[in-house]
Each structure stands twice: as structure tokens, then as C-alpha cells.
Amino acid sequence: NAGVTQTPKFQVLKTGQSMTLQCAQDMNHEYMSWYRQDPGMGLRLIHYSVGAGITDQGEVPNGYNVSRSTTEDFPLRLLSAAPSQTSVYFCASSYGTFSESPLHFGNGTRLTVT
Amino acid sequence: RKEVEQDPGPFNVPEGATVAFNCTYSNSASQSFFWYRQDCRKEPKLLMSVYSSGNEDGRFTAQLNRASQYISLLIRDSKLSDSATYLCVVNPVTDSWGKLQFGAGTQVVVTP
Numbered sequence A: 001n002a003g004v005t006q007t008p009k010f011q012v013l014k015t016g017q018s019m020t021l022q023c024a025q026d027m028n029h030e031y032m033s034w035y036r037q038d039p040g041m042g043l044r045l046i047h048y049s050v051g052a053g054i055t056d057q058g059e060v061p062n063g064y065n066v067s068r069s070t071t072e073d074f075p076l077r078l079l080s081a082a083p084s085q086t087s088v089y090f091c092a093s094s095y096g097t098f099s100e101s102p103l104h105f106g107n108g109t110r111l112t113v114t
Numbered sequence B: 001r002k003e004v005e006q007d008p009g010p011f012n013v014p015e016g017a018t019v020a021f022n023c024t025y026s027n028s029a030s031q032s033f034f035w036y037r038q039d040c041r042k043e044p045k046l047l048m049s050v051y052s053s054g055n056e057d058g059r060f061t062a063q064l065n066r067a068s069q070y071i072s073l074l075i076r077d078s079k080l081s082d083s084a085t086y087l088c089v090v091n092p093v094t095d096s097w098g099k100l101q102f103g104a105g106t107q108v109v110v111t112p
Helices: none
Strands: A004-007 A010-013 A019-025 A031-037 A044-051 A054-057 A064-066 A076-078 A087-094 A109-113 B004-006 B011-014 B019-025 B032-038 B044-050 B055-057 B060-065 B070-075 B084-091 B106-111
Touching: A004 A087, A010 A019, A019 A031, A019 A087, A044 A064, B004 B084, B011 B019, B019 B084, B019 B106, B032 B060, B032 B070, B044 B055, B044 B060
Parallel strands: A010 A109, B011 B106
Antiparallel strands: A004 A019, A019 A076, A031 A044, A031 A087, A044 A054, A064 A076, A087 A109, B004 B019, B019 B070, B032 B044, B032 B084, B055 B060, B060 B070, B084 B106
């Protein structure tokens, strides 16, 4: 049982490049989400999904797109990378309400945009 | 003002000592509360949920004070392995899929 798998672990992009961060979970969780973590700040929600075909914006969605074509996968796309998107990105999933089930996080992707 | 605030620390604690720290939240209607633990350069993991009556899990005790809008975490008999950043997490809404709010974390360093 792999849990939540994120790839890649590290990535360096030049300004203006695009890329997709991959996230997959094998726990049949309905809820999946993307967070970014910056020094001195709490994790901030980028986008989330409560099931296949359903996505919604979080606190900091600008510059990012998501899709949820299957229960297992929730990729995050950076459309045109900017230095402000340098951060650590975590994908997380949960099977029920937050009171019933904790968030399960992937190992994170450390992204640097130059 | 941040919605969830924590003292960043670090709290330097001798092994075997007790350490406690708080987290304040701004939304008085917040529904549920959690402590997550994050080791250096790792992902956060749930440490414990925080219940209205307070709860213990081994050496860890969590309390909720709704009147003053804060939660606390106390660690007794600190171990070297307790060194980590502790994230306060608040669910501010009433529906099931609320948007969790994370504090920036309190760093604890347990020294031999």
C-alpha cells in the first residue's frame, strides 16, 4: 500500500516554463488536495477535489490548474512558472470528513523557479 | 491578522522535561482542531485530534479553550525523537469538506 505518491521530488524550472506535478493515491480516497508550504507560513490550499470530475479553488489558485479524471490521480499544472511559485508542494488525500479521517500527505515536491 | 497563529519557537527542551505551547485561531465558529507533526524536510503527519473535553495520547495532551480561542499541546517526558515542528490545524466551517487552516508551526528541539 503506497499511500500518496508524488513525483518528482525535486524540480528546477526557468521562468515561463510549464510542468505538471503528479499525485496518485491508492487508498480510494474521495478528497484530494494540493498545498504549498513557504517559510514562516502555514500550508496554503491551492486546489482541491471531493471526487472524480469535481475540483474547486483553494486560497492561492492563481497560476495553477488541476483536473480529476480518476479517483486515484490529481495532477497539478503550473501554466507559466514564476519565481513566486518557488515552494514545497504537498499533495494530500482523505477518505472522509476531516473529523473522521486525517489528511495523508505525499512526500512533497521541492520546486525552484529561476 | 493570520487566521491561525503559533509561536514559531524554537522551544529548546532538555530530554525528560515538559514543554507546552499554544495556537490561537480567529474564527470562533471553528469546528474541529488537530495537531500535526512535521519532521525536517518531511511531510506533515497527524499527531492527534483535539476534543472539547481535552484528550491524551501517551505523553501528549491536547486542550481546547473555546472561550479564549486557542488550543494547546503539552509534551511530557520529552524524547529526542520529539524534535519536530508541530502544526496547529483548524477546520473553520461546518460542512464536511471544509478548507483546513494551518498554522506556520512551532519548532521543538529536544536536547540531550
